[in-house]
Amino acid sequence: MTPSPVEARSTVEAPSVTEEDRASAPEVIPLIEVRDLCKSFGPRAALSNVDLDIFAGQLLALLGPNGAGKTTLLRILATLSKPTSGSIRYEGVDMTREGTTLRRRIGLLSHQSLLYEDLTAHQNLAFYAIMYDLAEPEERISEMLRRVGLEDRREDLVRTFSRGMQQRLALARALLHRPSVLLLDEPYSGLDPRVTAMLSDLLAELREEGCTIVMTTHDLPQGLALGRRIVVLRRGRIVYDAPRDQVDERDFPRLYDELTD
């Protein structure tokens, strides 16, 4: 049985820890703490009073219909957009003040590839390697091109790549600097089956390596298949938040419709 939204939220926000546990174990501190976050575009509120704790190593699937505020939240987490009010802390460090330092730890795969079409695949990655101060960049570039299956196209201009190939290279760019937090905005949209499988394998590898992943999607089966924690946004507010193992796959679509209707 899928927990009700309120039950689900309390499960994640206040993990049941006994006094004994509290005394013997170190406190579980969220990697990212979002508090009372609001974002408005003119009179329209895109996010309203969002509170969210993201723990290290989690794969959080952020679900919601179009216009729910998923991309806005992801852009704020990526430091690309500033909140209207509220705060975000990465391991206790205020993101709005220490953004430049924190960016080193964040990777983003967005709707757009963030790639220069008039440069080759290698030139794109080499450029970003300098931007992220990578040590031994050539080794890392070759490794990433190999991982996404583009090593034989390294000297080809990006504008000659298919959409799938550009998406693979965009993934290599996002992972080039070994981010500890990976933000994925609708990563599966428009991918062919081969790239979809490659992305799923990479995400599994990253999870094993302890990478924290936040992924937005409006594809429920995809979100449930990959997410280890499910969060639903509706009109800029979190209306559901539960660990994946508490979500009933058969019951969830009906609940999701009720929540987002």
Add this chain to the structure above:
Amino acid sequence: MGFLRKVGAIIAKDIAAELHTREMVSAMLVFAALALLIFSFALDLQGRAARAAAPGVLWSTVSFAGVLGLSRSLAREQLNGCIEGLLLAPVDRSAIFFGKAIGNLAFIVTVELALLPLAAVLFSAPLLKPAVLLVVALGTIGYAGAGTLLAAISVNTRAREVLLPVLLLPVVVPALIAAVRATTGLMEGASLTDVAGWVNLLVAYDLVMVAVSMLTFSYVVEE
């Protein structure tokens, strides 16, 4: 060191992209050469009158051709959201500004190097003097600095091709006037000391424009 390395990487990236496409410099060059030819035939001046018109024609042509390059340079960052890739990286925003501005300066100077001999021939003007080249360099620094900032503002609008010249040309008027007056004086045989007032104005304009653009660039490119 890291700052300079990143500035250098942004410049190198822009040059590499231009070498692959050759669309920006070639468009500026063709436009500038055609404009010079049109001015030359339309004014149909000879001797002293032609020489007197040369600095104004030269600087007008450079400023209009520069708009083409500046617009394209920032549009390249907009394509595929590349500017967001830069903003995501741990890079000081002033490094992005300097990288883009120096890259733009290099492209405009490349066009000017081709334009000066052509203008010298068409208007029988002694433009290929070291002192004139210094004034051209000073005028172009302020133009590229202000242009990079204003191109970053206009690139996010729908009417960017229209908006950039509307924003840029009034801002660069002081530099254009100083550059035209200094170039005219130098062509007529004056020394740098004789036109020091105009040259000082150019230097002051460059310093103010580069400082203001550097300080405000982050507000323009960040949301």
